Amino acid sequence: MENKYLHKITAAGVNVCRFLLAAVFIFSGFVKANDPYGTAYKIQDYLEAWGLLQIVPGFAPYVGAMAMGALEFTLGVYLLFGIHRKAVSTLLLLVMAFMTPLTLWLAIDNPISDCGCFGDAIILTNWETFGKNIVLLLASIIVFRWRKTYLKKLVTEKVDWLIALYTVVFVLVFSIYCVRELPVFDFRPYHIGMNIREGMEIPEGVKPTTYETTFIYEKDGKRQEFTIDNFPSDSTWTFVEALTRVKEKGYEPPIHDFMITLQEDGTDVTEEILDDDSYTFLLVSPALRNADESGMDLINEVYDYSTEYGYRFLCVTASSDEDIIVWQDNTGAEYPFAIADEITLKTIIRSNPGLVLLKDGTILNKWSVNNLPDEYQLNAPLEKLPLGTLTVPNTWHKVMQVFGWFFGPLIFLALCDLGWMKWHKRKMDS
Structure with missing residues (x-):
């Protein structure tokens, strides 16, 4: 027992x-x-x-x-x-x-x-x-x-x-x-429906994480770490790198590194984009050198559409000026370029390049390079199109879809297999 x-x-x-x-x-x-x-x-x-x-x-x-x-x-x-x-x-x-x-x-x-x-x-x-x-x-x-x-x-x-x-x-x-395409489930802070400004804010009364940046300098083959308060006065020291560490852990907003500057003159247009009550198309490419050029005709059409209706269009990248010039030569790009952090751009969209639509700092839509909107979808002002309206995906609906994709064919194949086995057995018995 x-x-x-x-x-x-x-x-x-x-x-x-x-x-x-x-x-x-x-x-x-x-x-x-x-x-x-x-x-x-x-x-x-x-x-x-x-x-x-x-x-x-x-x-x-x-x-x-x-x-x-x-x-x-x-x-x-x-x-x-x-x-x-x-x-x-x-x-x-x-x-x-x-x-x-x-x-x-x-x-x-x-x-x-x-x-x-x-x-x-x-x-x-x-x-x-x-x-x-x-x-x-x-x-x-x-x-x-x-x-x-x-x-x-x-x-x-x-x-x-x-x-x-x-x-x-x-x-x-x-x-x-x-x-x-793009991830079916977007767990990153730059998902459709996210207001970027709200994602950057720290709630009142909450203590933020504090950081400390130190600077590594080298002289005569010897490296030494300095803080911002005790830079070496000796000009023979050579800068090597900057290190940022967490000094005291606190609340960290989900979005803390979103900043866009124009490539032409370095103007910071972050606030201008987030406050714009019109539409903004961002063509996001962390590295233009490795970007997929297959959708460039459609991207140029989206730029022409944006120009026609007065919408902002920027290609945001972390690439060098040389890579931007090569990209312009290869694709015939006439749109303006802006610079942002590479990791931020990789986080915004999992496509190189990818297209993001913003309004009032809210992400309304995202497209991979393989699923860009065409002239048939962009046939009127965005105010009159479904593409220009925020439709937040229903997570549970997508969960049920994935379950259906997995178990639906699986059940069908299992039933077919069992049916074939029964038919085969009857044939053998007869």
């Missing part, structure tokens, strides 16, 4: 660990597949911290981002349904055995502010991430230890191959869709 009771407790504990791991890996893989560019940027941060960024091919972080999302999502789904239990439990243990000491290093050394485990959906500190991974490592050990005894399949062997195959196809197609 006691052994039976212990058996039930062990079975329950193993399956709690199983479903915990499945839920975390499905969610983690999905948010990475939803925003492959964001994951690639985080991989670049890791490579830079390890001093490997310059020797790794430029495409590698993007391929790695899609592979990570697909792997995590697939492992989570397989574990949930009990498919390939031995291989999955082994891989999960290996992943957690690698990630746990890695996040301990992140927590101690703090080369990156957050690990990016859940993208922009959930931001954890490095110590919170390490604590989370300790729990998941213990869960993966338990699942691995009792994988043969207590991990039961939730589907029959007749359809598990369909679930296995379709899971991989779904997550890869979804990831490619989000690369070509």
Whole structure:
């Protein structure tokens, strides 16, 4: 009787660990597949911290981002349904055995502010991430230890191959869709419906985070750190770099780095854009050198449309003057250019280039380079078009859509497979 009771407790504990791991890996893989560019940027941060960024091919972080999302999502789904239990439990243990000491290093050394485990959906500190991974490592050990005894399949062997195959196809197609278009779920502060000015404000009575900037100078091969109050008076010191550190943690607004200056004369037009009660098109390109030129005809048409109706149009980039000139020569661009921080531009839109529509500092719409509005959509003033009206996407509606995309074809294929099996059996019996 006691052994039976212990058996039930062990079975329950193993399956709690199983479903915990499945839920975390499905969610983690999905948010990475939803925003492959964001994951690639985080991989670049890791490579830079390890001093490997310059020797790794430029495409590698993007391929790695899609592979990570697909792997995590697939492992989570397989574990949930009990498919390939031995291989999955082994891989999960290996992943957690690698990630746990890695996040301990992140927590101690703090080369990156957050690990990016859940993208922009959930931001954890490095110590919170390490604590989370300790729990998941213990869960993966338990699942691995009792994988043969207590991990039961939730589907029959007749359809598990369909679930296995379709899971991989779904997550890869979804990831490619989000690369070509834009993330289905936008967890960043520059989402549609966000008022940029409100995102920059600090609530009254709340203490903001304070920072300290120090400056590294070099002289005779020796480097020394100075503050703004004790700059070296000796002109033989050579400036190397500036470092900004958090002096005291406090409230930090979701948007704190939005600033746009005209490339022509350096005029700050941030306030002018945020206060403009008319429409503003921002063509956002963090690096024009790497930008996709395939949509340039449509972009030039949008610029002509903006000129016709008196709307502001700016190409905002972090590129050099030389790269801007090359871009103008290659694309015939006649629109004005402005400069902004590269990381800010990568955060605003996951497309290079991408198009953003603002009014009164509120983001009304966003388009990737593969989904730009054309002359048939821009056939009247924006005041009279759906494109010029704020329509905030319904999150739950999108969640149900994604569930439908995943489970709808899966159920259909499973029913087809079961129907074929029954037909085949009747044929064999006859």
